[in-house]
Amino acid sequence: KTLIPAAMPRSLFPVQLKIIFFTATELPGIMADFLTTVSKKIIQSDTWEPTDPYVEVPYNTMVVKTEVRNGTTPVWGEALYLIGRFSPLVRIIKISLEGHAAIQKDRIISSFFIDLFLISESNPSAVFLPTLGPTWIFLYGSPREYTISTDQDGLSEGMSEAVCYKGRLLMAIECHPVNAENTLTMNIQKETGIEFPEAHIFSMKRTFLLFGCIYYVSMIDKSFGNTTISFELSIDPIGYLNPQELTAAIRNPVSLLTRAYPRISIDNNKDYFRLPIDLQKTILFTKYLFHNYIYRMALSNRLKHAFKYLFKIIREFDSKINSKISNEILLQEYRIIENYIHTLPCGCADHMKDSVKLGTTPAVHPNLYELLGDE
Incomplete structure (x- = not known):
């Protein structure tokens, strides 16, 4: 017998996990001022910067990396593929942004973890489809000033103890099911020349x-x-x-x-x-x-409030059905639920009534059908 919970799928999922890295910006330099000055004189380039970052994604015994780029605003346009059978208990994947060093050991600029279950779609046929972005990921870690000492490098390990902002990373995650016959073992692939996402997918700056x-x-x-x-x-x-x-x-x-x-x-x-x-x-x-991503939180907060309220009134209605309450009262309770679904969530129905009295049309909050995309 295997020690897997009864509700947990026992088979491994044959999928292709695609992690795309577009660019990063506002990264710190990882070289001492003296070495920076000497390196500029040797290289004789005005565009050279004291950092050579790359992204590393470890999974199980495999490690896949992007190419090393010079500068505090590196451009990769690369996709890293993890292809194989993923365990149903695998939830976390680590992404590490590191600085390449020619002599010393590579230094971690920042690293973070992504819970794949939080970005997955509950689809019985596909089971496991993590999807994210394209979006900017904020990076935090040790102080931005470069030091020879590595005592504070643990702050860049992504263990929620970071003390300083280290930059932003533009990335995306896609996942597709693949043929199980071609995924007997885990393998990795790389793709270059990935085009940047269209500018219109990002909201206006504020x-x-x-x-x-x-x-x-x-x-x-x-x-x-x-x-x-x-x-x-x-x-x-x-x-x-x-x-x-x-x-x-x-x-x-x-x-x-x-x-x-x-x-x-x-x-x-x-x-x-x-x-x-x-x-x-x-x-x-x-x-x-x-x-400006305020609208994302506004929609999610409204849906969360609507879910809690609907769950409460439906439970109350269900308990009244089993009690000795007249059909007239039950019909009134049903009308209350129906009216809430057809009006504004989050307690905005009262504001709608006031606006009707004043002769104005509420345009800020959509009704629940519009919020869910129903006609």
């Missing part, structure tokens, strides 16, 4: 205001020493300050950097400290220009 408030900071270990502590708010290069800019900002405060706070011991505890953020809480803010 300026967003990112802000935050620091209420309280405590349990600071004494290993930080006697240095003061400040906080920086950033998203991509917007708000990020290099060491020279950081020194100037401490002298002349800016909206995205707090003042330097001294440490204060916690209740005579010499091992842990706190920051004197008491009555006046620190607020940071910065502006960010990016594609």
